[in-house]
Amino acid sequence: MQSAVLLVTLCFAGICCQQLCDYPPSDWCSTWEIAKSCKVEQQCIEYYSRTKKDIKTSKEPAVQVELYYESLCGGCRSTLVLQLFPTWLMLNEIMNVTLVPYGNAQEKNVSGKWEFTCQHGPNECYVNTIEACVMYHLQDIESYFPVIFCIELSANMTSALEPVSKVN
Ligand SMILES: *[C@@H]1O[C@H](CO)[C@@H](O)[C@H](O)[C@H]1NC(C)=O
Numbered sequence: 001m002q003s004a005v006l007l008v009t010l011c012f013a014g015i016c017c018q019q020l021c022d023y024p025p026s027d028w029c030s031t032w033e034i035a036k037s038c039k040v041e042q043q044c045i046e047y048y049s050r051t052k053k054d055i056k057t058s059k060e061p062a063v064q065v066e067l068y069y070e071s072l073c074g075g076c077r078s079t080l081v082l083q084l085f086p087t088w089l090m091l092n093e094i095m096n097v098t099l100v101p102y103g104n105a106q107e108k109n110v111s112g113k114w115e116f117t118c119q120h121g122p123n124e125c126y127v128n129t130i131e132a133c134v135m136y137h138l139q140d141i142e143s144y145f146p147v148i149f150c151i152e153l154s155a156n157m158t159s160a161l162e163p164v165s166k167v168n
């Protein structure tokens with residue numbers, strides 16, 4: 001009962017309204033209703049009224065974002081999937097994103113041969129390597145970021161890597 005009263009009070013204070021926006025940032029400007037419930041109408045109008053050409057010819061240097069992450073780390077995965085990727089989808093014209101799947105890895109020179117250890121074990125070294133390989137071969141972030149996103153999003157990365165490993 002007390003919590004219900006508290007909830008009603010919070011709603012009157014307008015705090016509940018913030019919870020109405022449970023859409024990911026990539027969807028905020030997708031419809032007017034979502035933009036309204038997320039209170040970003042003004043930002044969406046500005047976003048759509050600036051053409052891509054305007055943004056590209058801007059003299060301002062791109063915002064540099066480098067993410068050093070571990071492929072199997074839960075916190076890294078949610079940062080990449082829920083924050084960095086949606087932000088990049090909306091703002092890639094003014095961002096230069098560099099992904100480095102080598103967070104917390106150690107390298108050791110064992111009689112002339114490099115040995116790597118990763119925080120979440122050999123499987124993490126394996127997934128890190130596959131991701132680095134995908135980036136090396138696809139070259140453009142426009143091509144490889146969606147692939148990295150899909151790998152990091154999947155519950156079972158081993159099975160997610162099967163289609164990736166079939167692409168030469
Ligand atoms: C983007 O970042 C990479 C390194 O992270 C750098 O080598 C490159 O020059 C940057 N490009 C632009 C256009 O800022």
Ligand SMILES: *[C@@H]1O[C@H](CO)[C@@H](O)[C@H](O)[C@H]1NC(C)=O
Nearest residue numbers: 108109110111112113114115
């Ligand atoms: C790695 O170790 C070998 C000998 O164990 C040595 O000859 C080589 O210079 C080392 N490489 C680096 C980059 O330290």
Ligand SMILES: *[C@@H]1O[C@H](CO)[C@@H](O)[C@H](O)[C@H]1NC(C)=O
Nearest residue numbers: 155156157158159160161162
């Ligand atoms: C992940 O997928 C692989 C290959 O499809 C399968 O062998 C493995 O059992 C799965 N792991 C889990 C935890 O579901």
